[in-house]
Amino acid sequence: MTSRPFHHGNLRAVLLDQAEQTLRERGIDALSLRELARKAGVSHGAPRSHFVDRQSLLDALAERGFNRLAGEVEAVMASDAANYRQRLRAAAAAYVHFAVTDAALLDLMFTAKNGNPPEGLRAASGRLFAAVGDLIDQSIAAGELEPQDPHRLQLLFAAVMQGIASLVTSGRISAQDGDSLIDDAISLLVRA
Amino acid sequence: MTSRPFHHGNLRAVLLDQAEQTLRERGIDALSLRELARKAGVSHGAPRSHFVDRQSLLDALAERGFNRLAGEVEAVMASDAANYRQRLRAAAAAYVHFAVTDAALLDLMFTAKNGNPPEGLRAASGRLFAAVGDLIDQSIAAGELEPQDPHRLQLLFAAVMQGIASLVTSGRISAQDGDSLIDDAISLLVRA
DNA sequence: ACCTGAACACCGTTCAAGT
DNA sequence: ACCTGAACACCGTTCAAGT
Numbered sequence: 001m002t003s004r005p006f007h008h009g010n011l012r013a014v015l016l017d018q019a020e021q022t023l024r025e026r027g028i029d030a031l032s033l034r035e036l037a038r039k040a041g042v043s044h045g046a047p048r049s050h051f052v053d054r055q056s057l058l059d060a061l062a063e064r065g066f067n068r069l070a071g072e073v074e075a076v077m078a079s080d081a082a083n084y085r086q087r088l089r090a091a092a093a094a095y096v097h098f099a100v101t102d103a104a105l106l107d108l109m110f111t112a113k114n115g116n117p118p119e120g121l122r123a124a125s126g127r128l129f130a131a132v133g134d135l136i137d138q139s140i141a142a143g144e145l146e147p148q149d150p151h152r153l154q155l156l157f158a159a160v161m162q163g164i165a166s167l168v169t170s171g172r173i174s175a176q177d178g179d180s181l182i183d184d185a186i187s188l189l190v191r192a
Numbered sequence: 193m194t195s196r197p198f199h200h201g202n203l204r205a206v207l208l209d210q211a212e213q214t215l216r217e218r219g220i221d222a223l224s225l226r227e228l229a230r231k232a233g234v235s236h237g238a239p240r241s242h243f244v245d246r247q248s249l250l251d252a253l254a255e256r257g258f259n260r261l262a263g264e265v266e267a268v269m270a271s272d273a274a275n276y277r278q279r280l281r282a283a284a285a286a287y288v289h290f291a292v293t294d295a296a297l298l299d300l301m302f303t304a305k306n307g308n309p310p311e312g313l314r315a316a317s318g319r320l321f322a323a324v325g326d327l328i329d330q331s332i333a334a335g336e337l338e339p340q341d342p343h344r345l346q347l348l349f350a351a352v353m354q355g356i357a358s359l360v361t362s363g364r365i366s367a368q369d370g371d372s373l374i375d376d377a378i379s380l381l382v383r384a
Numbered sequence: 385a386c387c388t389g390a391a392c393a394c395c396g397t398t399c400a401a402g403t
Numbered sequence: 404a405c406c407t408g409a410a411c412a413c414c415g416t417t418c419a420a421g422t
Contacts, residue, residue, distance in 0.1 A: 032415085034413080034414060035413095044388090045389070046386080048416080103304035107304055112299055117363075129364070155359070155365060156377060159377070162358045163358065166354045166355065167354060170303065172321070225395080234406070234407090237398090237408070241404080246397095388420080398410085401407080402408100
């Protein structure tokens, strides 16, 4: 039973899990296909069956990151918090928390890509921005935000969250300062 | 005269210039010390005399990036634009322009560092944030911004610029949308 | 369909040696 | 002080071959 094909049907997932951990603990430069294969107990050529090259694995990691973060924002919308200001804060807090615990992954998600991203990655990032957009729309509908131009408000909120996260991951400000900044930003948006 | 030491005293600068160009044209993955040495016409071990390792060269590139961007923000402050709203817009526009023309470099400047950054890099990034801070302070003094909490306003402005730049470099929005977002963000801050 | 293992080209880093 | 060139370990990628 425990014969040769240690992984059957799930090597891809095993590689991604291990890669995510390595990314978190030692950064992107320490991420190599060969080491992942070694840790998974397969030959160095095995990953090729699931990822055509290293960039393909990085794209898959970014895709998982977007889906996870999108899921958290969607969870905020499904919560029973009546106050939309609280929802905006919760979504932004999730964003900053992600930036703190998975800085290298967030970098990867927002790194300048040379070519066009694969479809799965595009869809995943789209899901995140759609979730943020829905949250803004709902906040407007609840009268918490000015109805002005919803699309612009969505982008602005996304930019503020990404900017705060970026300052945190790059070590410019602490996670605590990041949370304070969220409050300031939301106060500004809500009041506007 | 044109004997052996092709570069004497300026190999470091030659390597950095070439590296910056490669970074711009082919991204960070295409940046190798050996190729830089080849293009400079020196042996592959020569860069070692100026950069202890690859990360050290990347740090030097980031440092130059921060200094260049800081210089542009400082130039905005030294300009004769009487209107501080225009100054804020000009500073933010310079930031977005930098993001568009040197996306990979901006990524490098705000990448999560594993260890503590070297002193020169710290100083250069400090110079940028100090320049942004001064601009905000002057805008407050000119009555363009509410005096509230200057430090928070500085961070918020920095976060918004970095966030918009990040959305642009990652291809989420166009440079044009980035400029529109700047207007929206500044309107929000000025009105507040 | 998935994995093995040899092969190739390239890289970062170290270091003794040259000038 | 700066550069050369050999050496080492590691890597991404390709590909014929196995099961």
